[in-house]
Amino acid sequence: MLTRRDLNRALLARQLLLERSPMAPLEAIEHLAGLPAQAPNPPYLGLWTRLREFRIDDLSDLLTSRAAVRMALMQATPQLVSARDAAAFRPLLQVVQERHLGAASRERLRGADLGQVAAAARALVEQRPYTVKDLGVALAERWPDADPAALGPAARAALPLVQVPPHGLWGAVGQPAYTTAEHWLGADAGPRATVDELVLRYLAAFGPATVRDMQAWSGLGGLGEVVDRLIGRLVVYRDEEGTELLDLPDAPLPHPDTPAPARYLAEFDAMLDAYDDTFRIMDDRDRRDVFAVPGVVPGTVLVDGFVQAIWTIVRKKGAATLVVRPLFQIPTRDVQDLTEEGERLLAFAAPDATRHEVRFNSAERATPAAARRGKPRH
Numbered sequence: 099m100l101t102r103r104d105l106n107r108a109l110l111a112r113q114l115l116l117e118r119s120p121m122a123p124l125e126a127i128e129h130l131a132g133l134p135a136q137a138p139n140p141p142y143l144g145l146w147t148r149l150r151e152f153r154i155d156d157l158s159d160l161l162t163s164r165a166a167v168r169m170a171l172m173q174a175t176p177q178l179v180s181a182r183d184a185a186a187f188r189p190l191l192q193v194v195q196e197r198h199l200g201a202a203s204r205e206r207l208r209g210a211d212l213g214q215v216a217a218a219a220r221a222l223v224e225q226r227p228y229t230v231k232d233l234g235v236a237l238a239e240r241w242p243d244a245d246p247a248a249l250g251p252a253a254r255a256a257l258p259l260v261q262v263p264p265h266g267l268w269g270a271v272g273q274p275a276y277t278t279a280e281h282w283l284g285a286d287a288g289p290r291a292t293v294d295e296l297v298l299r300y301l302a303a304f305g306p307a308t309v310r311d312m313q314a315w316s317g318l319g320g321l322g323e324v325v326d327r328l329i330g331r332l333v334v335y336r337d338e339e340g341t342e343l344l345d346l347p348d349a350p351l352p353h354p355d356t357p358a359p360a361r362y363l364a365e366f367d368a369m370l371d372a373y374d375d376t377f378r379i380m381d382d383r384d385r386r387d388v389f390a391v392p393g394v395v396p397g398t399v400l401v402d403g404f405v406q407a408i409w410t411i412v413r414k415k416g417a418a419t420l421v422v423r424p425l426f427q428i429p430t431r432d433v434q435d436l437t438e439e440g441e442r443l444l445a446f447a448a449p450d451a452t453r454h455e456v457r458f459n460s461a462e463r464a465t466p467a468a469a470r471r472g473k474p475r476h
Contacts, residue, residue, distance in 0.1 A: 100306060100335045100343060103354035105378035106403045111350040112303055113369055114148035115361050115400070121149060123156045124165055124180055131303045132179040132187075134366040135168045138270040139447075141178040143364035143397070146446050154268045154446075161263050164283055168261040168274070170254065173317040173371075174198035176261070181283050186291035188258045188279060194317035195255040206248035210241040212256050219253035220278055227262040227275035230254055293324050298331075298346065300372075306335050306345035310374035358403035360435040362443050366395045370405070380405040387425055399424075401432045409440075411447060417455065418448035424461040433458060 100108075110116045119126060123145055127133060130148075133141040146152050157178075160166035167184050171177040174195050179187065196212075207215070215237060222228060222236055234250030241249065253259075258279040265274040279287065291299075300312055312321045325332070325344060335343040345351075363369065369379055376385060384405050388398060399407035399422060407424040420440045428436070440456035448454065 100337055100351075101354060102338065102378060103403075104351065105306065105337065105343075107352040107354055107356050107358070108306060108350065109304065109369065109378055110358055110400075110403050111352050111356075112305070115403075116352065116356060116358060118150040119148060120151070123149065123152060124160055127160075127166060127178060128180050128183060129303065130368070131299045132171065132177040132183060132368075133364075134368050134371075135176040135178040135266065136366050138266050139268060140364035140366050142268050143362075143443075143447065144367060146443075147361055147363065158263075158267050161266055167279070167282065168266045169259060169279065170195060172315055174255070178266075182288040183291075184258075184260065184279055184283065185287035186289065187296065189290050190293055190296055191317065198317070199252060199255040203248045203251060206245040207241070207252055208243045208245070210237075210244045210249065210252070212252060215241070215249060215252050216256035219257055223253075223257075223259065223277045224281045227277045229273040229275050231273065233276070293318070293321070294328055297321060297324050297328065301332075301344065301346050302349060304369075304372045305349055306343035308341060308343060308374065311372070314374040315368075315372045358400065360432065360439045361400040362409055362439060363398045363400060365397050367398065370395060370398065379403070384425060399436060401428055401436070407436075411444070413448065413451070416452035418444050418451035418453070419455045419457055420444050421457050421459065423459045427461045428458075 107116070113130065114121070114126065121129065126145060126149055133144045135141050142154055142157055145157060157166070161168075164181060166178060166180050168176050168178050169184055169188065171179065171187050171191050172194070218237055218240055219233060222233060228236065230250035233253055234246035234248070237249040237253065238244060238246040254276065259276040260279050260282050261274040262277055262282065264270055265272065296316065297312055300315055301307060304311070304315065309322050309325055313319060332344045333347045335345060337343055370376060370388060380388065388405065388408065389395065397409045398405045399409055401407070406426055406428055407422050409420060409422050412419045412421055420443060422436065422440065437456045441454060444451070444454040444456070
């Protein structure tokens with residue numbers, strides 16, 4: 099039986115958050131099975147908080163050299179992955195992209211066949227990169243009855259499109275432009291993975307986990323059958339409520355009292371959205387605070403391994419202020435650790451600022467954070 103703290107420490111270990119890892123950035127990206135990339139900067143911050151030695155140019159060089167790419171994958175959201183994983187994962191997740199397109203968008207295509215849209219879009223984006231908006235306008239010349247605002251997303255769902263630098267580089271602004279993965283990476287970028295391999299990669303980065311967790315992370319259904327095939331290669335645990343958890347036999351399971359340092363997680367960090375039940379890192383009330391704005395996942399702060407605050411960097415008159423908004427009363431010793439780590443974050447994210455400051459707003463709830471970490475789910 100695994101307690102909440104057992105699961106928390108297992109997650110932190112696999113996410114390289116118990117101590118910064120000496121891994122190279124590309125190795126870490128593959129170990130983590132990708133990083134969410136809904137905006138340019140979060141993957142940089144996600145690697146900074148996990149790696150012992152990481153510079154902005156380390157990731158920018160991977161993107162410009164085409165060793166890593168940004169493309170829609172798990173949950174049909176943009177992910178930063180290695181070129182190898184782009185080739186391996188994308189065919190498996192095609193059904194996720196098409197399902198995400200939705201019936202309403204298909205209705206707005208007004209008879210335009212998705213396969214024909216994909217073929218026409220491929221011919222366009224392999225001549226030069228297009229934004230989704232411009233691609234929809236160009237495709238509307240062939241399908242004038244269809245909504246251009248639906249044609250672009252339809253093409254993105256039907257084709258394995260990658261974002262082309264300079265979008266995705268640190269500090270980039272504007273809408274991303276796309277070409278096909280085959281055109282950008284070449285036809286021999288790597289072999290396709292099996293669904294079994296995708297599940298094993300998930301467990302290496304996020305386990306122990308339930309089948310529902312695997313499905314929530316990937317967007318795929320029917321993974322119970324995959325687990326049935328793999329069961330001889332997995333170990334089975336139970337959580338405190340008796341729910342079955344699956345894992346790799348050689349994956350780390352640190353002692354639940356293993357110290358967990360203060361960490362600042364980037365916006366959209368996968369840890370916050372990789373489970374059907376995220377209780378190992380935050381309870382339902384915390385989740386409502388973090389996901390208060392649809393489509394937005396703010397930067398979060400881990401204290402003793404659990405989400406206890408939200409953070410943002412405010413730039414004004416050349417100064418950079420890291421504003422920390424605690425969800426609970428944070429002990430003084432943890433505030434000191436967060437201040438020191440926050441100063442390191444500012445040195446990385448805002449090196450050009452004339453002044454750095456870490457500021458804590460008042461806690462929204464009076465309950466001391468330490469009193470809640472062993473609290474049962476219900």
